Amino acid sequence: MKYLLAILCAALLANPAWAHKGSDAYLDVRQTEGALNLQLSVALKDLDLLLPIDANADGLLTWAEVQAATPAVLALLQTHTGLDAPAPGCALQWRFDGLERRSDGAYLRASSPAHCAAGAALGWRYSLFQAEDANHRLIVTGQLDGRDLLATTSPQQTAPLPLRQASAATPRGILATMFDYLALGMHHLLEGYDHMAFLLALVLPLQLRLARGVAGQTNPWWALLRTITAFTIGHSITLVLATLGVTEASPVWVEPVIAASIGVTALLNLYPVPVLRPERLALAFGLVHGYGFAGLLIEAAAPAGLLPWALAGFNLGVEAGQLTAVAGWVLLSQLVVRQPWYERIVVRGGSRALLLLASYWVWQRVF
Template identity: 35%
Template sequence: MRWLFAAVLALLAHPALADEVRPMALDFTEQSACQWTLTWKQPVATGAAAFVKVQPPDNCAFIGEPIVRRANAAYLGSAELQCEGPVAGKGFGLEQMAPGSDALLRVAPLDEPVQSLRLSASEPSATILAKPDRGQVLRSYFVIGAEHILMGWDHLLFVIALVLLVKRGWAVVSAATAFTVSHSITLAASVLGFAGLPQGPVEALIALSILFLAVELTRTDRETWTRRWPWLVAFAFGLLHGFGFAGALSEIGLPQGEVPAALLAFNLGVEAGQILVILAVLALRASVARLAPKAEAPALKFATYAIGIIASYWLFDRVLF
């Protein structure tokens, strides 16, 4: 129980992490022959420094000092660079990246296709390609999607609460499928410009959806309609979570010409992360039931109230601040 209690305290202490665990986003764009601009958005959680130091291609040099400013939970910056010759085949890297952090670099040469490169603490540099590689786009956005569900605590708690509420095998499958279908619909509709909601209300409603499931978990004395038709609840709330995923994806951006591939890969990454969470929760609950059956009910009660407390805190934080 100690690790779960510590996790609760950590989440309450850092409410901004609920949906701010996003990659650092950089945009490297050619404005005219030899003239490039670099802009970036670095979530505060990705590093302690105001700016993770950039290693541009070796034929590029900064013109003056980068401009950095703080905005909400991120650092925003811009810089001008002079590049002698093409950057294709050259390396682009970042220094002083925090462990576990990553970044998505968008490279946009004049009159050439845009490409996206993923950088991470373990692989902080990448080579700019002469021709964008679709496989690279698929790999980058798949990883980002998986990271978002595994490190985005609000979506993660919703999935955990849903599995704890349903608990039966086929019911879990149907609920998870309904959640997948619904958030895929709103994610695609929002990213492609067919629908959209302000992120503030969406984030508050996502917290409310978690609180709703926590309340349902406490109602063990009756067969509620949520327990009878969990797939319907999962589908309804999945529509909201899809708008939340779209907000995170809009912060990162999509490569021109590869929007369908990037969107598909991101969504598949989300689903892969979701499946891992579901399997882990089912395995943990089965292990507790088999090895310590008397502890199952107290553990479920503790988890229910922990989820409810965290969701309530997020709800008030997102509504009031």
């Protein structure tokens, strides 16, 4: 049995990480007979930023290394997490609860009971990775007082995350969930450098058309809007379908294809094919990128009652991030887009750089 456990843990620890997946942790809150049960899952690769989990620094985690580091990890969780309540009895006592595999690698799971007064205000404090990773996010799911719970927080958030309001003595509501996931969707888009690289590959030649404004051709501003809208439609379709469980796609092929979409688009900037118009590329590859966006919501295992609202907020956040990125690039490039060297250096040089970067990402994600 001991050897079987070691083999299973080795398989978990060997799981590959996908490049665009951010640093996320997951908290599940359940209420049974008045007591709370909490499960917190944190990526081992993230914990290695705080503790020498990879003790020999060989880039490979072993079960023995995880076992040796577990007491220090639990002590770290004890220091950087907690429940805020007006009455005593909510102290946490984390214990090791196993390893689990997610799309970006192995996670250490810890659990703790909490005996908090029924109906009292309840908040969650979380400061893990506060100094080490400004992009880290915690996804909170579960049930409290018979209602679904779904929220997000970050270690930079100084005030406790309210799980139950004192006035209504109920968990967070729909609007709070939508707002949280709107912020999460925007953060996910702006943090996802492969999605950003694809958007850049799409708009590079369009910017040149905006500057030239050639008579007799389609309005370049309309071409830009049409391309971005096509990408939105594409990724929204698969984001919704995948999150609702209607369809699914393995990251084994989704992640390399996302990287390949950047290379193909950059290559077509250098050697245009008239039939492969930008909006058609954006729509087709947007379907694949939608599966990449859906990964975060699927990993969170959002409660069914709040899933539609989280999905709506997340999708709006992705669109807000997308529009922010494109608008920022359009405004910035207007300063130099009419320079004689813009096409040669920015459009063609940038496309070559994106092609090389995409080739590296494809190789990294396949091998």
